[in-house]
Amino acid sequence: MDIWNIFDTEWVPVGTWIDQVLNWLVSDFRFVFQAIKVPFDIVLSALEDGLTGAPDLLILGLIALIAWQAGGRRVAVVSTLAMLAIGLMGAWEESMTTLSIVLTCVFFCALAGLPIGIAAARSDRVWNWVRPALDLMQTIPSFVYLVPVVMLFSIGNVSGVIVTFIYALPPLVRLTNLGIRQVRPDMVEAARAFGATKKQTLWKIELPLAMPTIMAGVNQTIMMALSMVVVASMISVTGLGQMVLRGIGRLDMGLASVGGLGIVFLAIMIDRISQSLGQPSRERGHQHWYRTGPLGVVTGFFARPATTGQGKETAATPPNSKTDGKTQA
Amino acid sequence: MSGQEQQKNAGGRSSVARVACKGVWKLFGDRADEALEAARAENLSKDEIRERFDCVLGVRDASFEVYEGEIFCIMGLSGSGKSTLVRHINRLIDPTAGEIHIAGDRVDTMDEAALNALRAEKIGMVFQHMALWPHRTLAETVAFGLEVRGVPKAERRKKAIAALNDMELGDWVDSYPDELSGGMQQRVGLARALAADPDILLMDEPFSALDPLIRRQLQDQFLDLSRKLGKTTIFITHDLDEAIRMGDRIAIMKDGVIVQTGTAEEIVTAPANDYVAAFVDNVPKGGFVTADQIMEPATGTPPGRSIAADTPLDEILATFAEDQAPLAVEKDGNTLGHVTVGDALQALGGKEDT
Ligand SMILES: Nc1ncnc2c1ncn2[C@@H]1O[C@H](COP(=O)(O)OP(=O)(O)O)[C@@H](O)[C@H]1O
Ligand SMILES: [Mg+2]
Numbered sequence: 001m002d003i004w005n006i007f008d009t010e011w012v013p014v015g016t017w018i019d020q021v022l023n024w025l026v027s028d029f030r031f032v033f034q035a036i037k038v039p040f041d042i043v044l045s046a047l048e049d050g051l052t053g054a055p056d057l058l059i060l061g062l063i064a065l066i067a068w069q070a071g072g073r074r075v076a077v078v079s080t081l082a083m084l085a086i087g088l089m090g091a092w093e094e095s096m097t098t099l100s101i102v103l104t105c106v107f108f109c110a111l112a113g114l115p116i117g118i119a120a121a122r123s124d125r126v127w128n129w130v131r132p133a134l135d136l137m138q139t140i141p142s143f144v145y146l147v148p149v150v151m152l153f154s155i156g157n158v159s160g161v162i163v164t165f166i167y168a169l170p171p172l173v174r175l176t177n178l179g180i181r182q183v184r185p186d187m188v189e190a191a192r193a194f195g196a197t198k199k200q201t202l203w204k205i206e207l208p209l210a211m212p213t214i215m216a217g218v219n220q221t222i223m224m225a226l227s228m229v230v231v232a233s234m235i236s237v238t239g240l241g242q243m244v245l246r247g248i249g250r251l252d253m254g255l256a257s258v259g260g261l262g263i264v265f266l267a268i269m270i271d272r273i274s275q276s277l278g279q280p281s282r283e284r285g286h287q288h289w290y291r292t293g294p295l296g297v298v299t300g301f302f303a304r305p306a307t308t309g310q311g312k313e314t315a316a317t318p319p320n321s322k323t324d325g326k327t328q329a
Numbered sequence: 330m331s332g333q334e335q336q337k338n339a340g341g342r343s344s345v346a347r348v349a350c351k352g353v354w355k356l357f358g359d360r361a362d363e364a365l366e367a368a369r370a371e372n373l374s375k376d377e378i379r380e381r382f383d384c385v386l387g388v389r390d391a392s393f394e395v396y397e398g399e400i401f402c403i404m405g406l407s408g409s410g411k412s413t414l415v416r417h418i419n420r421l422i423d424p425t426a427g428e429i430h431i432a433g434d435r436v437d438t439m440d441e442a443a444l445n446a447l448r449a450e451k452i453g454m455v456f457q458h459m460a461l462w463p464h465r466t467l468a469e470t471v472a473f474g475l476e477v478r479g480v481p482k483a484e485r486r487k488k489a490i491a492a493l494n495d496m497e498l499g500d501w502v503d504s505y506p507d508e509l510s511g512g513m514q515q516r517v518g519l520a521r522a523l524a525a526d527p528d529i530l531l532m533d534e535p536f537s538a539l540d541p542l543i544r545r546q547l548q549d550q551f552l553d554l555s556r557k558l559g560k561t562t563i564f565i566t567h568d569l570d571e572a573i574r575m576g577d578r579i580a581i582m583k584d585g586v587i588v589q590t591g592t593a594e595e596i597v598t599a600p601a602n603d604y605v606a607a608f609v610d611n612v613p614k615g616g617f618v619t620a621d622q623i624m625e626p627a628t629g630t631p632p633g634r635s636i637a638a639d640t641p642l643d644e645i646l647a648t649f650a651e652d653q654a655p656l657a658v659e660k661d662g663n664t665l666g667h668v669t670v671g672d673a674l675q676a677l678g679g680k681e682d683t
Contacts, residue, residue, distance in 0.1 A: 184460075186460040187462055189460065190454070190456060190460035190462070191473070192421060192448070193421060193448055193454040193531075194448060194449055194454070194473050194474035194477065195448035195450070196445070197445055197477070204477075205462060208464045209462070209463070
């Protein structure tokens with residue numbers, strides 16, 4: 001043994017242990033991981049088939065309508081232009097694949113992240129366990145868990161969704177926890193004082209009041225998922241990321257740029273729409289969401305003759321009433 | 330205080346106890362039970378409890394009864410445990426020790442479902458900082474208690490609108506709380522508390538956050554309402570004037586302890602200790618002190634004019650303003666003593682000589 005270069009020897013064979021654990025998991029529990037893939041596969045396939053199979057212009061129109069509904073005309077214009085640019089660059093097919101991967105990932109992040117975030121907000125003990133796990137997920141370089149994911153789930157788009165899911169989950173959990181913890185205690189106390197159960201308090205008071213923060217978490221999760229697109233393409237995930245990766249491999253600057261720009265435009269579209277979803281209805285002029293945007297046009301068209309009294313009154317309650325204007329103003 | 334006295338104190342209202350707390354203790358902290366035992370055995374002070382057990386004393390051995398239809402004020406400085414005590418009544422806070430009764434039922438041992446029913450149907454609560462939910466319209470806010478009990482939408486909206494109309498907020502049914510002024514917001518708080526027509530109202534400094542003019546208006550409005558509806562009310566305030574205005578009876582709290590319970594008159598004229606005395610020192614006594622309390626006992630020849638023994642100081646002073654000759658104090662045709670201008674002025678200054 002050489003004291004001078006004592007650390008040339010591997011004293012604690014962490015790498016070997018991890019290899020052994022992984023090999024054991026792969027050989028004995030492969031069926032578990034194959035089962036985990038199934039729901040991811042189902043959602044991803046459905047979305048991908050829909051988005052790539054439908055006529056391009058139909059999808060573009062749908063995106064425009066959704067953007068209009070969620071965020072008004074400006075968001076609709078920006079989103080449509082961004083998607084139009086992708087289409088004109090010839091990256092439409094790839095962008096639809098990437099979009100379906102991102103959406104699948106966000107769906108599962110919400111499915112897992114919201115309950116975890118709520119549980120963490122409810123109990124300091126849970127949060128003390130969850131927080132270090134989130135720290136770990138966020139600090140380990142994403143390249144590192146490509147290897148175990150490939151070994152356990154093999155390569156392809158579904159594995160890509162799983163890698164992205166692990167990477168993009170933490171902000172949603174964090175912000176759900178934060179949003180619920182930030183709800184003013186007297187809001188919760190008032191709900192309890194009027195006989196609401198814990199569950200009713202959560203659904204009727206805490207979640208609505210935490211919603212802007214939670215939606216900021218969703219937005220961050222989406223952005224993290226998009227930023228994972230290129231890395232994920234290294235395990236044979238198709239889409240815009242693969243365009244970039246192939247461009248780098250062949251030193252084809254044009255191809256890499258189209259892929260990169262595609263990701264940017266896709267990010268703009270998703271970001272604008274998801275941010276407007278986070279705005280409480282209060283900021284949309286006290287109107288129910290279905291009374292604004294394209295649905296507002298439709299419902300307004302049908303509702304006008306029937307509910308002139310009701311609908312008008314709701315929208316146009318005078319802010320200076322007889323009694324109160326006098327005593328309070 | 331004996332039962333008979335309590336009945337007298339209820340001031341002519343019913344003497345059925347609606348709400349009763351018996352020996353309620355509340356200690357905040359992990360070692361509450363341990364601290365309770367020591368505090369009881371060794372009579373530890375609030376600071377000693379904090380030092381030895383790292384527990385905060387919220388309420389110490391509080392007992393009181395509130396009769397049907399009365400307004401019972403709990404008065405004390407900030408941090409004296411008023412909010413903590415009142416939250417035991419609907420058990421937003423669990424007592425460390427003691428019993429809470431509402432109309433004969435034990436609240437402190439109630440299960441979750443019964444407790445939620447009690448809160449939604451029997452007790453309305455109003456909060457100091459309104460605690461209105463920013464994402465709910467006034468109608469949705471006021472209907473909340475009905476909503477969680479599963480009352481159908483149309484019916485609860487009808488009741489909510491009726492409650493808002495009673496508070497003169499009928500034009501704001503579909504507005505959000507932040508569109509309203511502070512006084513209006515607290516009227517929404519009142520409407521919410523009254524919507525389910527509960528028997529008991531808990532009001533935790535409902536008017537403290539309002540400016541004086543609006544506060545006065547709301548106090549009057551609430552007194553009117555209270556006379557009309559006759560709800561059993563527990564009203565918290567840190568303002569003695571408000572307690573005297575609103576309360577049929579007043580309990581004074583200091584450091585978690587109820588130091589005196591009685592009518593405004595009893596508290597102003599016979600403070601139980603120096604602490605209460607210092608509090609009531611500035612209260613104008615004209616309405617509370619009566620002739621027999623300030624007179625000089627006398628047997629000699631009566632002065633020319635006479636007044637009844639229970640004439641309040643205000644009226645005595647008014648009489649002296651016309652003529653400063655001493656007055657005889659009479660009760661049942663007998664002369665008990667007489668009052669001079671000096672006696673009256675001394676009493677007004679807070680010094681009583683009996
Ligand atoms: N949840 C709590 N945890 C620890 N201490 C508390 C808690 N709630 C109240 N206290 C303490 O109990 C005492 C009484 O508080 P409170 O009932 O709010 O007084 P008041 O309403 O008279 O101002 C204060 O010393 C306060 O710091
Ligand atoms: Mg308080």
